[in-house]
Amino acid sequence: MADYDYDLFVIGAGSGGVRAGRLAAMGGARVAVAEEFRVGGTCVVRGCIPKKFMVYASEFAQSFKTARGYGWTVGEPHFDWETFLKAKDNEIARLSGIYVSNLENAGAELIHCRAELLDAHTVHLPGKNRTVTADKILIATGGWPTLPPNLPGADLAITSNEAFHLADLPDRILIVGGGYIAVEFAGIFNGLGVETTLLYRGPNILRGFDNDVRAHLAGELERRGITVILGAEHVSLEKTSDGIVSRLNNGHEVETDEVMFATGRAPNTKGLGLEKAGVELNAAGAVVVDEFSRTTAPNIWAVGDVTDRINLTPVAIREAVAFVETVFNDNPQSFDHEHVASAVFSQPPIGAVGLSEAEARHAGHKVDIYRSIFRPMKVTFYGGEERTLMKLVVDQPTGRVLGCHVVGPDSPEIIQMAAIAIKMGVTKAQWDSTCAVHPTAAEELVTMRSPYIPANLAQGG
Numbered sequence: 001m002a003d004y005d006y007d008l009f010v011i012g013a014g015s016g017g018v019r020a021g022r023l024a025a026m027g028g029a030r031v032a033v034a035e036e037f038r039v040g041g042t043c044v045v046r047g048c049i050p051k052k053f054m055v056y057a058s059e060f061a062q063s064f065k066t067a068r069g070y071g072w073t074v075g076e077p078h079f080d081w082e083t084f085l086k087a088k089d090n091e092i093a094r095l096s097g098i099y100v101s102n103l104e105n106a107g108a109e110l111i112h113c114r115a116e117l118l119d120a121h122t123v124h125l126p127g128k129n130r131t132v133t134a135d136k137i138l139i140a141t142g143g144w145p146t147l148p149p150n151l152p153g154a155d156l157a158i159t160s161n162e163a164f165h166l167a168d169l170p171d172r173i174l175i176v177g178g179g180y181i182a183v184e185f186a187g188i189f190n191g192l193g194v195e196t197t198l199l200y201r202g203p204n205i206l207r208g209f210d211n212d213v214r215a216h217l218a219g220e221l222e223r224r225g226i227t228v229i230l231g232a233e234h235v236s237l238e239k240t241s242d243g244i245v246s247r248l249n250n251g252h253e254v255e256t257d258e259v260m261f262a263t264g265r266a267p268n269t270k271g272l273g274l275e276k277a278g279v280e281l282n283a284a285g286a287v288v289v290d291e292f293s294r295t296t297a298p299n300i301w302a303v304g305d306v307t308d309r310i311n312l313t314p315v316a317i318r319e320a321v322a323f324v325e326t327v328f329n330d331n332p333q334s335f336d337h338e339h340v341a342s343a344v345f346s347q348p349p350i351g352a353v354g355l356s357e358a359e360a361r362h363a364g365h366k367v368d369i370y371r372s373i374f375r376p377m378k379v380t381f382y383g384g385e386e387r388t389l390m391k392l393v394v395d396q397p398t399g400r401v402l403g404c405h406v407v408g409p410d411s412p413e414i415i416q417m418a419a420i421a422i423k424m425g426v427t428k429a430q431w432d433s434t435c436a437v438h439p440t441a442a443e444e445l446v447t448m449r450s451p452y453i454p455a456n457l458a459q460g461g
């Protein structure tokens, strides 16, 4: 074997890269991890974690209202963005530091610099004026927000990257997109008192989620004061003395202080020299990999968002673990991308696992639907109108639960447990044999006895 500087060179110190680098180093491999920004990647630095802090901060608005209904006297609450930002940044720095020490304690070398491939075994580190060699290479460079191409005035808008560091909270914001990031930030800004409009080009938000979930969430967002504009998109953005005017293709104009595009993310593959190393990309610019995360170059692997499979932190981590087991521990493993649960931290949040009703029908399943929409007891107490949705998609012939979808408080926590049962192939009969936990919202999930029949069908329509 040729003599390389490292056994493994990891490009990108996000969730996937750090896990792989740490495990391989703990197993005795000589590992280097290069990172051009901060250690922690999207999840820790400009994604899941700071987003969740923002969700927590914004949820207090609703809590103050609820508190009054429960007999509390609450003065006029005031939110200080600067205080929050400082605390958030401190916590992110702490978490990023833990990632650094985890890597170093495992014996991996952390290189604070961009890395580019010169060939399949040679890595150039432009910031260090150094070139190193490695037997194996892992690409874990994640993704980056994208703006709609060729849109006049798009440079006036921000993305989620900037939303974490705004100097001031705007009075009015327009959020563009109907995916995870758009609905999560719509809830955040609305909760923090910003007049919030959500603009989505399609007929309903969250394409790919169950249709009942999509309709329910859109209704709940509007109930909480978010203006939802559907079926329209930008023609241009223009700066005015009062803010930014968004001209839409339905002829309307919306003026806000900020416009945030949450219109998708692209894999970070540009300028990495992947073509020089024989690593193929797909049409979306993502690294093409096999089930073991191996690229078209035999000594190069890729995990996480850069492969555009399921772009979630725990998935990147599991892909990284499978990579180390396969390549360094002589224990071939591929991560099973089926039945991965996900949560959307909208307000109310969503938890979902398995097939939507439309996906199940499309796949040829004859399904029974169990559905419940109710006001949780916490809400009825103070006369609130917020509703929770719970839905099960069940394969009729086998009784197997194909999907579980929840919109309501704590649904991300609930769905983690439901995901275990669904991954194990639970049937509706087994599901129902589980005794309810009372009084909870989740008990509704195990007490839905009769299939839901839409009103028009129930009336013979």
Ligand code: NDP
Binding pocket: 147, 148, 149, 176, 177, 178, 179, 180, 181, 182, 184, 200, 201, 202, 206, 207, 233, 262, 263, 264, 265, 310, 311, 312, 342, 343, 344, 345
């Ligand atoms: P998504 O792919 O989820 O959503 C992108 C949205 O932008 C879609 O509604 C899409 O519309 C719309 N869009 C795309 N292009 C345009 C355009 N040119 N003009 C107008 N609208 C456009 O991306 P996100 O950026 O929200 O999130 C990226 C990924 O990050 C997610 O898919 C998820 O995997 C991950 N993520 C996960 C989170 C979690 O687990 N809670 C939180 C945040 C992100 P259309 O539907 O019509 O294509």
